Amino acid sequence: MPDYAVLPAPSSNRVYTQAALDLVCAELTVLAGGALGGRLADFGRREFAGVDYVTFAADPLEPADARLLGYASAIYALFELTVDGLLRPVAVPSPDLYPSDLLTILKYQGKTNEQFTRLLLTTTAAATDRPGRLAERRMRVLDPVCGRGTTLNQAAMFGLDAVGIDLDRKDFDLYGPFLTTWLKDNRLKHRATTTPVRRDHAVLAKRYEATFARSREAHAAGDTQSVTFYLADTARAAELVRPGTVDMVVGDLPYGVRHGSQGTRGSARGPLELLDVALAGWVATLRRGGAMGLAWNTLVAPRRHLEGALTDAGLEVCTGPGYDDLAHRVDRTIRRDVVLARKP
Ligand SMILES: C[S@@+](CC[C@H](N)C(=O)[O-])C[C@H]1O[C@@H](n2cnc3c(N)ncnc32)[C@H](O)[C@@H]1O
Incomplete structure (x- = not known):
């Protein structure tokens, strides 16, 4: 089962200060249990090269899963962790219909x-x-x-x-x-x-x-x-x-x-x-x-x-x-x- 890493939006730190990563974890856990049908699991925090990420395990993500993840409030970028320890970018389409x-x-x-x-x-x-x-x-x-x-x-x-x-x-x-x-x-x-x-x-x-x-x-x-x-x-x-x-x-x-x-x-x-x-x-x-x-x-x-x-x-x-x-x-x-x- 591959692991994925979410780079939270930088604004999260401003909005939630110390609680930023915990809140990203909590939001993704709720979304995973609902819209994503429990297919994402083991949410946690991990540091890569001095940068904090939220990680989770899942079966290979389908385009529909990535589309749903795009609704999360704090996803800046999503990566798959490769076997040789690299971060491979995964596209997360934005659901926004209009300019921000x-x-x-x-x-x-x-x-x-x-x-x-x-x-x-x-x-x-x-x-x-x-x-x-x-x-x-x-x-x-x-x-x-x-x-x-x-x-x-x-x-x-x-x-x-x-x-x-x-x-x-x-x-x-x-x-x-x-x-x-x-x-x-x-x-x-x-x-x-x-x-x-x-x-x-x-x-x-x-x-x-x-x-x-x-x-x-x-x-x-x-x-x-x-x-x-x-x-x-x-x-x-x-x-x-x-x-x-x-x-x-x-x-x-x-x-x-x-x-x-x-x-x-x-x-x-x-x-x-x-x-x-x-x-x-x-x-x-x-x-x-x-x-x-x-x-x-x-x-x-x-x-x-x-x-x-x-x-x-x-x-x-x-x-x-x-x-x-x-x-x-x-x-x-x-x-x-x-x-x-x-x-x-
Ligand atoms: C925390 S503010 C919500 C702010 C809003 N989410 C925004 O971003 O503009 C709570 C709101 O509740 C409204 N409110 C309080 N009592 C109300 C009532 N009895 N009926 C309707 N609105 C009420 C206030 O006028 C206030 O705008």
Whole structure:
């Protein structure tokens, strides 16, 4: 069984500092168990000529395996270790449909790091019952606390449909014009609208919706994707998003701190208070076999409380190697972790 070595993206060290290699290992372990069907094993760390790599064993990788590895957030390069101790490059195609500035142009306090957002999305996809649909670009993602849309943009990059909800008016007011301008600048055929959503003669939310295609040919063939953003309280998610229509709920919950790089945005609720009022609605939007991936600050809420809330809401929390190893320090006031769970 050949061994492979992953050279992590240099940005990992900046994003995760000391935990970088552990996190790359954990992400690949989760992806391997889901999308890659357990065909990759024995993840570990190894140094070659003073450079750190993550290594694993696998049957010779098929092109489809390499394609799935391309979804990982931190792969810079992949090598096969030859019998004479050399590193032979293996091509890893990128799944990104669009230029990376879709993710990097918007810069603001409280933005969830793009690389971490990708990790959250790919590990949640791996936790669903049909992880292969990620590479088929056939998943619908809901970020119920979407801020200024990092998850929406990452999902769009992968060719997925994305829905976001946030009650921060500034985030809503800035996101729509940003995406519409970006679509225009990139000459992508699109349609964008902002409309009120009414229920019982009252305005429940404001909705921005963009429908677009990655090429003229795709547009002509009706192969389009959409990004929708609701300005609303996420406690009303089930009134905005039809039940059972979402494959993944992915969110970086409010950190519940006043200091640090994330600040306190929107409502001042911490993660558990928000889950109390909103989790049932988020679960309702998920289809059976769909998965939820939530990031939160463990310094304000211990993992067992998050797991308890998800279990009480009827989800099956994923545990074991990889799933239990995603915690990392963000700054002095934030230690972030990820909980993944599936709707049975
Ligand atoms: C950590 S931030 C998410 C940042 C986002 N991932 C991004 O990169 O822009 C948490 C978000 O939760 C939102 N939020 C908090 N309470 C909410 C509620 N009740 N309804 C909707 N959004 C809420 C905040 O406005 C904030 O944007």
